[in-house]
Amino acid sequence: MIWETVRLALRSVRRNALRSFLTLLGIVIGVAAVIAMLTIGAGTTEKVKSDISRLGSNLLVVRAGRPAGRGGPGGIEQQPRKLGEKELAALRARLTGARAISPSAQKQVRVIYGTQNIAASVTGTDSTLLDARDWSLASGRSFSDSEVRSGAAVCLIGETVRKQFFGAGDPEGESIRVNRSSCKIIGLLAPKGYTGFGQDQDNVVMMPLGAFQRRIAGNRDIDNIYIAADDTTPTAELLPQASNILRDIRKIPIGGEDDFDIRDMTQIADTMASATTTMTSMLSAVAAVSLLVGGIGIMNIMLVSVTERTREIGIRLAIGAHEKHILIQFLVEATVLSLLGGIIGILIGLSLAGVASLTLSIPFTPSVAVILLAVGFSALIGMVFGFFPALRGARLDPIDALRHE
């Protein structure tokens, strides 16, 4: 009986091919939009997560300055007390559970080789930073301990800098000028690409902290201290420990406010991911509105169909169809119609997401749950919006219906 009805419904859909297609369009667009949004959204979340984990996982970053966003005039302060050698030494001596603790000071500086020059981010650090941030070298070597101690004029360069100055050539052993002082290239950093925020992570020059402070910055300050947790210590455990050490060394009285900020990169990754998820669901909600419009389209066309086929309904009722037979016939027809729209919509939505993932270079992550949900939802739309027209057909008086021209 049901199979019979489905066949009948398919036939009726085929018979009014153009009309069925136009009716489907609403559902197709709605489902395609929702599927594309959810799939692209999932891909973006994935991408943001991997971008942030590329900044270093299990990483704490210590900065000078009051923590932002916790009451009071956060952010810009007149003159935050800088971090220095003292804090670094204290953390290195007293913090347990850290794999690497590295200082870092940066400045945007003009870098010159021959007649060419580019603006690059120059970082002063020591050999532990590569470990702390999970960076690796493509060739050459890192700074030796004696180079770090003496502040030797040696540097590591990123892929963008290499390409700009040396093209296909080998940069090792060459000297570049960084802010008027010369330094010798000893190694090449492995390419890391852009961050999710569009920053080129390969347009960098790294040199020993001492050399940076003396030749570039002209002071003894440290901008960031990176603390990488070892495999068995969660960052959440490391953070209060580090905070206590810093409060102690910076002599902040009990109850006094921190004048430094420790950020947990894992937490930031989670926050970013949840932000994109929220964004995705909001966009999907907007897309879902078009599903509603599609449903109303189905209701409209089913009402037309019932009116058009009044005589057919009369015949069926006269020869012994129950109300429920007619009801089911039109319900199935509406459901078949919207299911068809749903399936086409899924295919289009996935194609759109596929194209988007290629052009935006985000991972393509179609979700079976989302697809099943879309199928179920479009069937539901057919049933809900098909019910009223179907009921109207089923309630017809057979005598009137037979008389209908």
Next chain:
Amino acid sequence: MAPLIAFDRVWKTYGQGEAKVHALAGVDLAISKGEFVSIMGPSGSGKSTAMNIIGCLDTPSAGTYRFMGVDAGRLDRNRRAVLRNLYIGFVFQGYNLLPRTTAAENVELPLIYRGVPSATRRELAMRALAQVGLTGREHHTPAELSGGQQQRVAIARAIVTRPSLLLADEPTGNLDTARTHEIMDLLAGLNRDTGLTIVMVTHELDVAAYARRTIRFLDGNVASDGLNAEMVR
């Protein structure tokens, strides 16, 4: 034995107050199993209303209508649908076949609502189509059939369920004389050979003459009711 159809002071009233119209005004009527009855009368005489009540499509406003001894006037819509499906076949003036649906599928339709399995359905439909002389046309759609052939499909659809009663509402109204006599011969043959009770509304005397009894309606009541004197053949 109780008659197949029994009207006991049946009234059918439409409208209210001033606009009240009595389509049927206390009709008494009995038709037995195996009869071939024609119903005649001018339009507005109540014959169509009577047919609708006989066919369990409508119910009396007052009085009782018993079909096979069952008080059909007290049954709800769906129960009357079951009654129609099991015991009554309909033939209409305008054939009322489903368009773009083959003859065989049209004939199968009442069996679908009975829940007959598909293979049996097909077989019964073929047999009914053979009975009305349409072998070879099973897979034609109404648009590909002549008026006479379409009416034969409609008759096949009416008898495929082996009903107790066949109701025909001006079955030859749209047909020419030759086709009219073919269809009437078919109906008369079904009545004679299978004992099928037929009640038929018609305007034409020579069509009414195929029946053995004629009931005339006038102003909502039976004006005359008697056996046809001679069979016109």
